[in-house]
Amino acid sequence: MRGAIDVSHPNDNDERAHFGTEFSVFDRFFVRGGYKYNYDDQDFTFGAGANVPLGGSAVYDYASHYDILQIVHRISVNLSFCNRL
Numbered sequence: 001m002r003g004a005i006d007v008s009h010p011n012d013n014d015e016r017a018h019f020g021t022e023f024s025v026f027d028r029f030f031v032r033g034g035y036k037y038n039y040d041d042q043d044f045t046f047g048a049g050a051n052v053p054l055g056g057s058a059v060y061d062y063a064s065h066y067d068i069l070q071i072v073h074r075i076s077v078n079l080s081f082c083n084r085l
Contacts (some may be wrong), residue, residue, distance in 0.1 A: 014038050021044075032063070064084065 008072040020034030030049040036042045046062035059078040 001024075002022045004018070004020045007015065008017075009015045015038060018034060019037070020032065020046075022030055022032045024030050024044060028051050030047075030051075032045075032047040032049070034045045036045065041060040045063060047061060049061040051059050061074075061076045061078075063074045
């Protein structure tokens with residue numbers, strides 16, 4: 001289990017904070033949740049991911065939740081290959 005907190009105070013905007021946590025199962029499957037404080041169109045977020053070995057490593061991530069645009073979905077794929085001599 002991991003947790004994170006990020007707070008920013010820009011000169012030209014209100015202070016914002018991000019809180020999040022991640023649970024992993026055998027370092028292969030991940031479930032994430034978080035909260036964004038002081039945003040107009042976002043609050044709770046959730047996501048899931050998988051780390052699948054395919055000769056190298058492939059990480060698949062999914063995340064979603066906006067108040068105004070409720071059908072927004074973010075999907076990412078990260079591929080890395082290692083040359084072993």
